[in-house]
Amino acid sequence: MSAAPKPPPLDRDPELAEVVSDAMDVVSNPTDLLITLLALTLAAAVGVLVTRALKQRIGHQRPVLLTVVEYLCTPVLTLLTLGVLSLFGGSFGNPLIGLAATLLLLFLVIRFFGMTVELLFRPTLPLKIMLRAVTVVAWLALVVGVFVDRSQPLAKLYGASFKFGGINVSSQGLVAGLIGGVVIAIVALWGDKTVTKLLRRSRTLQPNYILALSRIFSVAIWIAATLAIFAASDINITALAAFGGALGIGLGLGLQKLAASYISGLIVLFEQSVRVGDNIVSNSVSGRVTRMTVRYTMIRTRDGVEAIVPNDLLTNNVIVNQSWSDRNLRLVCGVLVKGDTDLELARTLFVEAMNAQPRVLQEPSPHMYITGVNDKGIQLDGHFWISDPENGQNNVASDIYDAVLGAFRKNGVQLVAS
Incomplete structure (x- = not known):
């Protein structure tokens, strides 16, 4: 039609x-x-x-x-x-x-x-x-x-016609553009959805590649659809190009940040420096990536709120990706004990408390270190690894502290009062 x-x-x-x-x-x-x-x-x-x-x-x-x-x-x-x-x-x-x-x-x-x-x-x-x-x-x-x-x-x-910005528009062309435009838009939307579904069914492409390619195909489909609508409306595309160029310069100057976010989004998606499910730290935002688009990345923080980070910030700043090579994350719990404490006993009780937690990995195994000695006491830090940081980090640390305090009281290990 x-x-x-x-x-x-x-x-x-x-x-x-x-x-x-x-x-x-x-x-x-x-x-x-x-x-x-x-x-x-x-x-x-x-x-x-x-x-x-x-x-x-x-x-x-x-x-x-x-x-x-x-x-x-x-x-x-x-x-x-x-x-x-x-x-x-x-x-x-x-x-x-x-x-x-x-x-x-x-x-x-x-x-x-x-x-x-x-x-x-x-x-x-x-x-x-x-x-x-x-x-x-x-x-x-x-x-x-x-x-x-x-x-x-x-x-x-x-037979009416008029000019708009040097572009000749006729009443017949407007009617044809309206009729053909709706059909073209329907076919373009169907093509966009079909390409996206086919890409998502792929078992070889990474999710980031699927998202980036689907956005590229989507832009290409809608550009072709727009040109087809102008052709159906009998609008001279050459005259439209001059008008569009001037409009594009104006929009480009006003939307530089938005364009930078889109381009950075494609870079991030193709490089796979950040992926959905990764735990990252970006400036003051720390959490798990829950959604990625071409314009922004959504991060769920440890407080349970969603932070929307423009993609240009991910390419222009240092990003700590805690899930880049694997999902294992090292956490530290520390206590300050008195100077006359039986360190061997305290370290043994601390390691047992860490090993007792189901989320603490046995490989690498938990370790204890003396990280400080002063006139107040001795600082003991327990290092352990978890593989599911998206399930929370403070909660597992809290469980370890509860177990350590109970074991210390039972065995007479005293902490230094602040």
Whole structure:
């Protein structure tokens, strides 16, 4: 549905000119015109009411059948009703009803094409509504084209054009761009989703590559769709390029940071310096990466809040990636004991407390170190490793301190009072 079909001028199609002329003769007769309007109203009412009843009966459990009914039922029933009325002859068989039936048949063809597009590409709700609307617009454009040679105002409207920034735009081009643009947007959206699904099904590509490639393909698809819409609107792309260049310079100066974030996002995704699930420290933000986009990276901190970090900060600053080579993370718990403490006993109790925690790894095994000696006492630090830092770090340290304090009290190891 790239554009509404343009009928031939009446002076080039004698048969069409004769049909329209006969129909206009009916319009000049008030009685025949009234009967015709009543017949058309009755036929349309039958189509609308029966369609509404069928939709209620079908419900939303059978979406394909519901779509067929919504697109085709009303024009088909209207045509059938007009056909039945024309069997009675007399005023119901006049040329105006015949012309109306012909136009309704063309409307049915347009609606059938719109229905096919919707069933094939499954557009989103806004695009679905727009698609159904443009089928009506395409039909109205076709009707206007039929009568354009008989009305000077319609001829002016049909051939109107204006300039915008050096770009010539015509009324026919706008209608064609609207009709074709909706269909092109639906196909582009379907292509975007399809490429993304195919990339996500890949078992060889890393998640970062999948995200980066899907964004690149998405941009390429929508650029091609935009060019196709301009072509359908009969807009000179060369003139548009000059306008777009000036606009691009202005936007580029105002959106430098945003552009830097997008470019940095592609760099981060292809380099895989940061991945979803990694535990990183970026400036004052520390936590687990939960989501990555081309523009930003989302980090869930240890406080349970989400920090949104622009990707240009990840490429321009030092990032500590605690999960780069593996997910193991070393933590430290320390206590200050009195100078006359049995260090061997204290170290043994501390190591036992660390080994008792299920999240503490046995390889590398926990170790104790004397990290300081002063007039207040001796500093003992226990070093241990965990492999699931995303489950919390302070909680495992707290469990170790609880076990150490209980063991120290039981065995008479005293801490230095602060």
